[in-house]
Structure formats: structure tokens, C-alpha cells
Amino acid sequence: MIDLRTLRENPDVLRHSQRMRGEDDSVVDALLDLDERRRGALSRFESLRAEQKSIGKSVSRASGEERDALLGRAKELAGQVKAAEGEAEELGRKLDELLYTVPNIVEDGVPPGGEDDYVVLEHVGTPREFDFEPRDHLTLGEMLGAIDMERGAKVSGARFFFLTGVGARLQLGLLNMAMQQAIEAGFVPMIPPVLVKPEAMAGTGFLGAHAAEVYNLPGEDLFLVGTSEVPMAAYHADEILDLGGLPRRYAGWSSCFRREAGSYGKDTRGIIRVHQFDKVEMFSYCRLEDAREEHQRLLAWEKEMLAKIDVPYRVIDTAAGDLGSSAARKFDCEAWVPTQGRYRELTSTSNCTDFQSRRLNVRTRGEDGKTRPVATLNGTLATTRWIVAILENHQQADGSVVVPEALRPYVGLDVLRPIA
RNA sequence: GGUGGAGUCGCCUAGUGGCCGAGGGCGCACGCCUCGAAAGCGUGUGAAGGGCAACCUUCCGUGGGUUCAAAUCCCACCUCCACCGCCA
Known part of the structure; x- marks a missing residue:
């Protein structure tokens, strides 16, 4: 499996390797695109989740009307969190799936061809x-x-x-x-x-x-x-x-x-x-x-x-x-x-x-x-x-x-x- | 195949809904003490991802569910242990 961090920093290494193998190098762009979208979704999920946790904690401390208001907001967030998590997971699955099809990066010095x-x-x-x-x-x-x-x-x-x-x-x-x-x-x-x-x-x-x-x-x-x-x-x-x-x-x-x-x-x-x-x-x-x-x-x-x-x-x-x-x-x-x-x-x-x-x-x-x-x-x-x-x-x-x-x-x- | 029990941070273990990503012990690392070591004392000590600094998120066998909130409740599965059955 290719390292995503390295791929982000230096996508040409994989492009070159794919061409050496005689395989499609457009997979690089597909990977980068999916990776970016997944990270966006993940970050949306994370901030929503952080808010949900902090509200959840105040629910236990609050009482009366304040508690009801917080509960309302918390219920709302619960749905959003679930949706954001689902989106991030879906993109993660797609990314992994694609990542699993990519062969290893060829070592320097390997002869090109078949x-x-x-x-x-x-x-x-x-x-x-x-x-x-x-x-x-x-x-x-x-x-x-x-x-x-x-x-x-x-x-x-x-x-x-x-x-x-x-x-x-x-x-x-x-x-x-x-x-x-x-x-x-x-x-x-x-x-x-x-x-x-x-x-x-x-x-x-x-x-x-x-x-x-x-x-x-x-x-x-x-x-x-x-x-x-x-x-x-x-x-x-x-x-x-x-x-x-x-x-x-x-x-x-x-x-x-x-x-x-x-x-x-x-x-x-x-x-x-x-x-x-x-x-x-x-x-x-x-x-x-x-x-x-x-x-x-x-x-x-x-x-x-x-x-x-x-x-x-x-x-x-x-x-x-x-x-x-x-x-x-x-x-x-x-x-x-x-x-x-x-x-x-x-x-x-x-x-x-x-x-x-x-x-x-x-x-x-x-x-x-x-x-x-x-x-x-x-x-x-x-x-x-x-x-x-x-x-x-x-x-x-x-x-x-x-x-x-x-x-x-x-x-x-x-x-x-x-x-x- | 059947019945019962159990799976928590390297190991052992605490934890029955919010103060738990999680306490204690062992181990390990560093420091103090010592001529040196042991003992003792103190501090630290899981992994992944994002910003790469503070910080945030995820992970308590796995996957689903209930709930504003799950290590904790429910369901399914997996693994391990014990006993029974069957068979090499």
C-alpha cells in the first residue's frame, strides 16, 4: 500500500512508477481528489463531534429550561454528526478501495518494460x-x-x-x-x-x-x-x-x-x-x-x-x-x-x-x-x-x-x- | 456440534450510562539517592489521523442498534478457556 502522506507531497513519484509498470497514472489524481474530499469530510465530522461532546457534558450539569434547550440542540447535532461521519466513512472506503489497487512504487534502477x-x-x-x-x-x-x-x-x-x-x-x-x-x-x-x-x-x-x-x-x-x-x-x-x-x-x-x-x-x-x-x-x-x-x-x-x-x-x-x-x-x-x-x-x-x-x-x-x-x-x-x-x-x-x-x-x- | 465463562492501554487488573481515553500494579524510560548497583522516592510511559504548536477527533474483540450521551444497555458475529458429544 502506498503512503498517502508521501503521495500528497510527491505525486510524481507514483506517476512515474505507474508509467514504468505500463499502468494507468491517472489513478494518482483520483487518489489525491478522494483524499482531499475525505479529509474535508473528516474535519467537518470532527468539529461537529467535538461540539456534541461538549454539549453532552453540559446537559448532565444543567437543569430545568436550560437543560431542555441543550437537549434540543444536542438532538439536532446527533443527526448531523451521524451524517458527517457516514460521509467521511464512505469516502474513506472509496479511497481505501482505490489505494488497494495501486501496486508498489518501483525501485530506482529497475529496467522499464514488460x-x-x-x-x-x-x-x-x-x-x-x-x-x-x-x-x-x-x-x-x-x-x-x-x-x-x-x-x-x-x-x-x-x-x-x-x-x-x-x-x-x-x-x-x-x-x-x-x-x-x-x-x-x-x-x-x-x-x-x-x-x-x-x-x-x-x-x-x-x-x-x-x-x-x-x-x-x-x-x-x-x-x-x-x-x-x-x-x-x-x-x-x-x-x-x-x-x-x-x-x-x-x-x-x-x-x-x-x-x-x-x-x-x-x-x-x-x-x-x-x-x-x-x-x-x-x-x-x-x-x-x-x-x-x-x-x-x-x-x-x-x-x-x-x-x-x-x-x-x-x-x-x-x-x-x-x-x-x-x-x-x-x-x-x-x-x-x-x-x-x-x-x-x-x-x-x-x-x-x-x-x-x-x-x-x-x-x-x-x-x-x-x-x-x-x-x-x-x-x-x-x-x-x-x-x-x-x-x-x-x-x-x-x-x-x-x-x-x-x-x-x-x-x-x-x-x-x-x-x- | 452443544452448554457455561471470558475478551479493557506490553502484561495483570479496576471500572454497570455523563466526573472514563480510562484508575491501580508489574514492566519500561528518565531523574534523585549510592563509590556502583539493588531497594526506596519522584516524573513519564498505547495507537491512528488532522493542524504539525497549543489542541481536536477516532479506537475498551468486531459489526450494528438504543440514547442528547455507551467500556458500561440490547442484537449478531469472532476469538479464547472449561466441560460434554463426535471424530482423527
Whole structure:
């Protein structure tokens, strides 16, 4: 959520940001207009209410005719107060409604443009030359008895799967390795609820433009989270965090649920794009002025994880138009997928500045004693999709897959071999 | 799912219509005392918004209602606790 005070003082910042995202900048004027009208109504209500209170007090002291006169005036005021309050509330509702549609202000330095206008920041590792025809991850997964899409579809429908045998072991090992790295880096490990209230979903910015992506349980008024970012951001909702305790870092392990509405036909083979997967996610609360630096740290921890699975990847700086509504900046790490001949997202780290914390009311107290919103950031440490990169990049001609060295203690196997 | 009880300023608690945005204790901050500390004493100590100074308004689980006036009365809902039922 945008800060109204900042908007009043410097509306061009939001106008520029909206244009960077390729979105409507006239929302700025609509906001300013509503804000001014609401403040007017509020101030009318406040002076009426003040008068009503003071008359109310004199009623209790007065008697006889004087009391009757005061009562008359008080009754009159009661109606006016109610009307003025209603008007202020109505305008406040409209303002909030509009405010909730406005995405975060884009950070300086973000490349302009849309999905394809990202800037590649670096390449790490080199795609391997195969002296045989590499198999795709699903073929390998089936040969290894690791992935069962057919039964996934039988039981749950398209884009569902079973991880079986070494597939299940691979995922458990990978996610455990991620948790272990996070713990060693000082993160608090966390297993959050994956069903959340509407406030948590809206607070993190997932009920806006991408509401169609979210599963909900209408009878329960609960939503299935698409990432543990949601419960971890809402974890400290309505709290004032100790300044000395920042940054607070959490590593959440959860299943993630996505409807993948509108992606019909995309990535229909294998486990690249599925309705349910598991993820270890970093989440950090820090001071606003430290957020850029913290963002770089999260990116560094992602790279540390990627190094452990030893796959070639690149880091991209996502263009403004492709940022989520809560992100001010986003870096993705994309691994090389040999059979697709391209890079696919394995991690994504976003700096959400004070966008989520304003909605969720997560604050800290500054040196001046005043409360102010914190920054929230998130980043991926491992997901089910990583299995794709591991299988494809480390496959051998016979269909076996060499487990990356760092991962071996967690998986308990050096090589995954095709089953008979 | 049923019945009973409860939700007040970080924590505990007082408060049954106007003198309550709200008293007390704990905690915390500052000061005095002390060589220093503890104890003791004194002062201060919720949040949001508006003017940004005095000050004003809102918030006593949430939402509605009654009233000139609601923490206080009425209704609905939510949450927590206890017991019962049902079921992992």
C-alpha cells in the first residue's frame, strides 16, 4: 500500500512508477481528489463531534429550561454528526478501495518494460555439452521411478503428480539442505499454516490483479497460499517489532498451491508448472533503509543454494511491468534446462519495501520513538521445480542421474539409477 | 456440534450510562539517592489521523442498534478457556 502522506507531497513519484509498470497514472489524481474530499469530510465530522461532546457534558450539569434547550440542540447535532461521519466513512472506503489497487512504487534502477525486457545481470556456470541425446526431466523421472504424472492426473487432475521413491527422497533432501543452510545463516525455521484468512492474502498483495491464481474455500472463507510468504508476512501483523531485533529472518517450508489460470497449454509436460509443490522460502523483516542491502543478501543465499546443486544459471533483473503488485524490485535466478535450450526460473527474490507492512500493520519504533513501517522481503531457497534442473543437468547416457555432491548426504544416494 | 465463562492501554487488573481515553500494579524510560548497583522516592510511559504548536477527533474483540450521551444497555458475529458429544 502506498503512503498517502508521501503521495500528497510527491505525486510524481507514483506517476512515474505507474508509467514504468505500463499502468494507468491517472489513478494518482483520483487518489489525491478522494483524499482531499475525505479529509474535508473528516474535519467537518470532527468539529461537529467535538461540539456534541461538549454539549453532552453540559446537559448532565444543567437543569430545568436550560437543560431542555441543550437537549434540543444536542438532538439536532446527533443527526448531523451521524451524517458527517457516514460521509467521511464512505469516502474513506472509496479511497481505501482505490489505494488497494495501486501496486508498489518501483525501485530506482529497475529496467522499464514488460516480461521480455529483463536485464541479465550475470551468468554462472556453462551449459554442458552432451555426447548423447539428453532426456527431459519427465522421461528421466519415469525411468527412475521418481515422478508419476499419470497417477497424479488420475487422482487429482492435470498438473498434479506423485513424487515416488528417489523422487520423494530427492525433494526431501533438497528442502532439508535448504532449511539447514537457512538455519546456519541464522534464519528461524518455520512450518506455517497454508490456509489463511482473506486479510493475510490481501495484505500480501495476492488478491488484486492475480486473485484468479488463488484457490479459496468459499465455505470457510480461507485461501490456500501460493507461497509461505503469505503466512510469514502476516505472522507479525499488527505488531511493533523491536528495532534491535531487526532484521528478523524466517525460513518457511510449505506446500504451495496455484491455480495456474490462464496458463493453459504452457508447460503441460512434467513438473515445471503444477498446482501443488513444496518450497523453502526466506522471509525477512528489516528497516526500510536496509532493504536494498537485505535484498542483495537474499540473492546471495539463493546463489549459495544453486551452487550446491551445481547447475548453470543466470540472474535477471525483472522489468517493471513484470513485477508482482507488492514488489519494488525482483531478481530471478534461472537455471539452464538442456532439453528446452533455455533458462527457467528456480528462485525469485522480491523487495516489497513497506507495501505489505502497511497493509498488514507491521511496524517498528525508530530512534525518535515514532512508529514506522518495516520492509519485507522474500526469496526462494528451493522448490520442487529444482528437481527438473537437477535431473536434466546431471543425467548420464544410461538414464541415471548423478546426485550433486553437496546434496548426497541429504538424499543418501550418490547416483539415482533407472528401475528395472 | 452443544452448554457455561471470558475478551479493557506490553502484561495483570479496576471500572454497570455523563466526573472514563480510562484508575491501580508489574514492566519500561528518565531523574534523585549510592563509590556502583539493588531497594526506596519522584516524573513519564498505547495507537491512528488532522493542524504539525497549543489542541481536536477516532479506537475498551468486531459489526450494528438504543440514547442528547455507551467500556458500561440490547442484537449478531469472532476469538479464547472449561466441560460434554463426535471424530482423527
